[in-house]
Amino acid sequence: MTRQQLDVLVSKGEVVRVWFGVYATARPGVPGRLAALDLHLGQEAVACMGTAAQLYGFDVENTTAIHVLDPGVRLRSTVGLTVHQRLGAPLRRVHGRLATAPAWTAVEVARQVSRPRALATLDAALHTGWCMPEDLAAAVTEQRGRRGIIAARDLLPHADGRAESAMESEVRLVMIDYEVPKPELQYEIHSADGQVWRVDFAWPEARVAAEYEGVEWHSGPAEMKRDRMRVAGIQDLGWTVVPIVAEDVRRHPWRLAERLTNHLSRSRLAS
Structure with a gap:
């Protein structure tokens, strides 16, 4: 040709x-x-940062560029490609490819994004099962002295693999920052007739639940009807269900924290 x-x-x-x-x-x-x-x-390129996170299944940033370690030959960053100098990064093979190790990758990404997205990354890394809390702690130690590591280290005690979406992690960080009582995650509520409903956040003693509702929450009339019936069923059991949307989390976090705290206070007074 x-x-x-x-x-x-x-x-x-x-x-x-x-x-x-x-x-x-x-x-x-x-x-x-x-x-x-x-x-x-x-030669084989070694994935790192968001590309490695994608391979492991915990990229919450929707990374589009390809991120690789400097291969030691002439390769420069260009549109769609970022080349990184990362001396000492441990490697692991995932889906047949070499990439920086999962815990190292999670901490490295967490160091360079905002606090809400950092917690989302750490949560997602635990959720996939590719690493355990002690692995993240070891990776933080290995990356000590690097920019952003203190913020990532401070989030480690709050990382929780039960979080099922990045926005759930962001909601939880609001609760942490504004000292809302710690909720149970992915809590199951059982009805008398055997139905089981799972909620994102729950305070069982106060019978208060909170649910994050994204724009894709209802994909059609049938789904909307099913969710309304689900919420009604939970409320019939004496629970208060607090809906949460992105604007609550990112624009008015103090109002969200106050609303949750007020519901918890009222429920405890009523009991």
């Missing part, structure tokens, strides 16, 4: 350029982009 023929195929969208000198018949995902980078380098 001549260069001109290749250019024609690219212009028609029948072939896409992945990296310099490497093309594909369709735009590849992360594994394909890494494999293409291997071809470009002539």
